Amino acid sequence: MTTSATSHPQTPHLKVALLGAGTVGSQVARVLLDSKDELALRSGVTLDLVGVAVRDVDAKRDYEIPRELLTRDADSVIDAADIVVELTGGIEPARTRILRALNAGTTVVTGNKALLAAHGRELQDAAAASGSQLSYEAAVAGAIPIVRPMRDSLAGDKVTRFLGIMNGTTNFILDQMDTTGAAFDDALAEAQELGYAEADPTADVEGHDAAAKAAVLASLAFHSTFTLDDVHCEGITAVTAEDVATAAEAGYVIKLLSVGERTEDGVNLRVNPVMIPRNHVLGGVHGAYNAVFVEAENAGSLMFYGQGAGGEPTASAVLGDLVSAARAIARGAEGIPLSDHAKLPAVSMDNVTTRMAITVTVKDRLGVLAQIAQVFADHGVSISTMHQTEDPKDQAISVLRLVTHTGRHRDLMDTVGALRELPVVAEVLSVIPVETGD
Ligand SMILES: NC(=O)C1=CN([C@@H]2O[C@H](COP(=O)(O)OP(=O)(O)OC[C@H]3O[C@@H](n4cnc5c(N)ncnc54)[C@H](O)[C@@H]3O)[C@@H](O)[C@H]2O)C=CC1
Ligand SMILES: N[C@@H](CC=O)C(=O)O
Numbered sequence: 001m002t003t004s005a006t007s008h009p010q011t012p013h014l015k016v017a018l019l020g021a022g023t024v025g026s027q028v029a030r031v032l033l034d035s036k037d038e039l040a041l042r043s044g045v046t047l048d049l050v051g052v053a054v055r056d057v058d059a060k061r062d063y064e065i066p067r068e069l070l071t072r073d074a075d076s077v078i079d080a081a082d083i084v085v086e087l088t089g090g091i092e093p094a095r096t097r098i099l100r101a102l103n104a105g106t107t108v109v110t111g112n113k114a115l116l117a118a119h120g121r122e123l124q125d126a127a128a129a130s131g132s133q134l135s136y137e138a139a140v141a142g143a144i145p146i147v148r149p150m151r152d153s154l155a156g157d158k159v160t161r162f163l164g165i166m167n168g169t170t171n172f173i174l175d176q177m178d179t180t181g182a183a184f185d186d187a188l189a190e191a192q193e194l195g196y197a198e199a200d201p202t203a204d205v206e207g208h209d210a211a212a213k214a215a216v217l218a219s220l221a222f223h224s225t226f227t228l229d230d231v232h233c234e235g236i237t238a239v240t241a242e243d244v245a246t247a248a249e250a251g252y253v254i255k256l257l258s259v260g261e262r263t264e265d266g267v268n269l270r271v272n273p274v275m276i277p278r279n280h281v282l283g284g285v286h287g288a289y290n291a292v293f294v295e296a297e298n299a300g301s302l303m304f305y306g307q308g309a310g311g312e313p314t315a316s317a318v319l320g321d322l323v324s325a326a327r328a329i330a331r332g333a334e335g336i337p338l339s340d341h342a343k344l345p346a347v348s349m350d351n352v353t354t355r356m357a358i359t360v361t362v363k364d365r366l367g368v369l370a371q372i373a374q375v376f377a378d379h380g381v382s383i384s385t386m387h388q389t390e391d392p393k394d395q396a397i398s399v400l401r402l403v404t405h406t407g408r409h410r411d412l413m414d415t416v417g418a419l420r421e422l423p424v425v426a427e428v429l430s431v432i433p434v435e436t437g438d
């Protein structure tokens, strides 16, 4: 930290190094450079962007960063900085670079949920050992303040559950399929164009990004360490236009939900596509918007809503962390070590209770419905509604749409397994949990 630079002599100056100048990084650079005076007045600290480490200094960027700031030498800018902002993504070299900064006592701000969900504990320990700060508001639900409220505002409460829409790309795709009838691939291409998707959008559509966020948020909510492997994860690639249309006919909409739920034995973490009533508050979360509900013993229900992806919204979260970290450094404060003292284990899906919408095609024979009903009864699963239509392509086949009453996940999946084995069942077309909002 210095106080000698010329433009803002009255405030302490901090050197900021930026790693990565893509969708989010270029917007962070824009705010740091274009709003430097305003940020200094607001925070009492002048943030000097001293270097931007990139792979290609000549690449075209959303915001033109002065050429003299760009470098391919990440280590030099890290070593020269008071605060390092990591926005390159992925595990390596991001992990090594962040550790280099933290081990040297340098504050780090990152949006890298993939890294945090894999090596979060290692990074927290490095920060604790050197007294440096590690902040990552952008890593969960983009612009929405949720990491800080979970870490600080709810530190005196006991969180019992969070659930929400935490991936902008998949919400955008599902919303486009629902509202415009767009094809999956076209909606994904548009989400990529708008800067919502990860560098490899497989992470979005397979649910890994939402699962990483669930692990990061759960670690804070339940004072334990969870990784990506602890999250039951199903993406949206198996969701068809027919599923979306069928859900719509029944007054439902399909959303990719991320849930962290305290149980008797630990914490269940899951990400999967779920049918929710169209008039449910999560049914009204459109485009790349995200929403997170949190339930805590004393606070009751809380809801957080906002833009979950995109360069500018995500830059807002990064800048919030930056200003906050700068203020702490200026006061001489160290980072706050994050404890995982509760050490709650991740528990499997087996005992999670849910309702399930199951669509099967059956051979249209006498007694087929009785056979189907028997399979459900054998597994202790009760059917709530059943709707039979003729397959327009084949009159010998019927399409059966069933919705169950609430049952244990394991019983429901065993039922589906038994249906697959039943000779009268031609195909199990889809199996989607139903959230009733009760
Ligand atoms: N795009 C979004 O809406 C959000 C992104 N994030 C996270 O923010 C981070 C950045 O995301 P985006 O800006 O969207 O990604 P991006 O792919 O647009 O930008 C990453 C940039 O880093 C550069 N880069 C990659 N490896 C590098 C290396 N080894 N050295 C120097 N530069 C390197 C790439 O060339 C690219 O320009 C990721 O961790 C992502 O998960 C978090 C919240 C929202
Ligand atoms: N790819 C992510 C970006 C924000 O975290 C998403 O679509 O939500």
Ligand code: NA
Pocket (backbone or CB within 6 Å): 137, 138, 139, 140, 141, 142, 143, 144, 145, 146, 147, 317
């Ligand atoms: Na956030």
